[in-house]
Amino acid sequence: MDNQMFCFQCEQALGGKGCVKFGVCGKSPEVAGLQDLLVHLLKGIGFYGQKVLQQGKTIDENTHKFVMDAIFATLTNVNFDPERFVEYIKKAYEIKEQLKKLAGDIESEIPEAAKYIPPDTKEEMLKDAKKVGVMADKNLDEDIRSLRELLIYALKGMGAYAHHAYILGKTDDTVNNFFYKALASVLDDNLTVDDLVKLNLELGQVNFKCMELLDSANTGAYGHPVPTEVLITKKKGPFIIVSGHDLKDLKELLEQTEGKGINIYTHCEMLPAHAYPELKKYPHLIGNYGGAWQDQQKEFDGIPGAILMTTNCIQKPRDSYKDRIFTTSIVGWPDIAHIEEVNGKKDFTPIIEKALELGGWQEDEEEKKILIGFGHNTVLGVADKIIEAVKSGKIRHFFLIGGCDGAKPGRNYYTEFAEKAPKDTVILTLACGKYRFNKKEFGTIGELPRLLDIGQCNDAYSAIKIAIALAEAFECDINELPLSLILSWYEQKAVCILLTLLSLGLKNIRLGPSLPAFISPNVLQVLVDNFNLKPISNAEADLAEILG
Structure with missing residues (x-):
């Protein structure tokens, strides 16, 4: 089966089996291959990280942050930029080597993922990627493959939640350390189906702690959500639509747009932001625009405002709004303006200027509201x-x-x-x-x-x-x-x-x-x-x- 790619991690897998030529999500074979290679390196990081932890040593916070961010970047509809993945791969190798050094002499057999050294160029990386994808080992037992992939995919989801908690200053050793245990386990050929079922359920328990951590981070920073009516119709004037999950990005944008005559709309999973007291206090957090993530191409088509995609759910931007959509954090799309964090802060000036330049909607729609915040x-x-x-x-x-x-x-x-x-x-x-x-x-x-x-x-x-x-x-x-x-x-x-x-x-x-x-x-x-x-x-x- 010499396909250009193979990916079946999301619900829209082609034919209910898997995407083999191009991802239904918009992921190219190039990006799919680089993501496979990054996950392969993360498994090596898991192997050495687990050895370090078993020796009673600690792993530094920067390594934890990289692991959760890198695996999060491979989640569906997050990052489609091949150059960003090349950088992730290079950084993953550096971290793997640091953990290898920290682990010292390893008596047990070292798996190939832990030995792997990536080449310097993207072209050579893509050649290697063909050897490490989901279906690379054609002789692997179907149920073992299924449970290993279930564990990896769930780990990607937990990586998202751990990332959001971390940037608000909340972290937990049980959560951080489980990433290494889970990544290492998919390299262990001695684990049975029963072993892997138990590991998946253990991940479920750890993820509960991770979601608890994120809930504490969000409510600690922004207060407990309260029942709130949210406007779902348009208001006259310049605007920015904020999509994804990152409440910290939204808060920074609200601070930087205060008094500038720009309305801020949430989109998709950002809707709950309106119920948090420390966010809803900003009067220019005006309402929610549109529906779920999969309608964005239609809803963003030619709109007279700017869009900020934070951490999730981007689709291929149409030409009609390619000049007014911005990504930040983990999100990436080739040739789309990206706003980086510098010294813990983000400068949203480019998106603010674009919103003012475009002018926004010309008139108010008749008001309609929905109730959230329970x-x-x-x-x-x-x-x-x-x-x-x-x-x-x-x-x-x-x-x-x-x-x-x-x-x-x-x-x-x-x-x-x-x-x-x-x-x-x-x-x-x-x-x-x-x-x-x-x-x-x-x-x-x-x-x-x-x-x-x-x-x-x-x-x-x-x-x-x-x-x-x-x-x-x-x-x-x-x-x-x-x-x-x-x-x-x-x-x-x-x-x-x-x-x-x-x-x-x-x-x-x-x-x-x-x-x-x-x-x-x-x-x-x-x-x-x-x-x-x-x-x-x-x-x-x-x-x-x-x-x-």
Whole structure:
């Protein structure tokens, strides 16, 4: 199978099997190869890093930061710039050699990834990349490959969350050190299927700690989210749209645009920013523009404003807005202006000047707003009312309908499920999957809105905290709650969240719109047997089965 590339890490894998000529996400074979090579080097870093830790030595913060950032850069829709990956590869080799020196003499057999020395040129790197991709070892057991890739992809998702916590000053040794353990484990041919299943569930537990860390970082810096109405229509004047997940970038941009007559709109996963007190206090954080990430090419087409992409979800920019979109942090696209951090600060002058030059929208649209901000602090603050509503029969069931959104057919299921959920049920939602239905009217049950927007994907932590607290209040197991999880997945952050849910013992999760291509039939059966994980069918049938 001499393909130009092979990638099946995301939900839109071609034909449900894998992208082989060009990524559906827009990833070129060149970038795919460089990402494979970077992951190969990270496995070597994992090997030596694990040896260092086993010797009771410590690894410095800069190395931790590089590992989480480098693996995050290979996550779907983050970085498409081959030159940036060449630099990552060179830096990864330097770090591997430093860890090798720190580890000293190794008595055990050293795997090839730990011995690997990358060439100096991109062209030679690409030749090497063909030897280390997902399918490079054609004789590898299908289930071992499946579980190794599951671990790597979940690690990419955790890398995203660890990165966001780190830049806000929050770090944790358990989280940092697990990266080395997980990366080293995929090089260990002695590990069985059972061993790798346990490691994946361990990653789920570590990721729960990582999401807790990020929740603490966000709420510590910006306060606990509060219920907030957010404008979803346009206002007259110059503007900048901020997409991705990075609240720190948004805060810096808000500070630098204060008093300049520029409106700031969030986009996609940045929507929850409006609910944080330390961000919502800026009056020019005016509203949210557009829907989920996959609609950006259409929504950004020729707009008279500037766009800042932070940490996630970029698609190939159209020519009509290529001159007004900027990337920063981990995000990259060839020939797109990139804003670097210098001495811990970013200068957003180029994007500010572009927004003023373009002039913005010429008139106001009729106002429309949506309600967000139901994080764990808010929901648990009214837990007594929720418990009373359940006991009195006013609330029959809770549905968590959330996760990633995407362009693949079949996702209308989530809209239909929300619309058909009975009026005596409450819908919790999070991540960009909510854009399927978050602008619809669902009414209230007493004082409680039927649709509770918990936040973005890492706010799955909030949903879990709410579920655990309700289980304690009702003195029951979490699986005995009148709660069903209806999840959509697209990329690797969803993978690590799923492993977190499974590691906490949650069962009967419905997952769609399709099952991951990297999960082998035998591994899927393990998940079905142990957790009753099941694919979605159709909204009406699934509702009938859940509600009996």
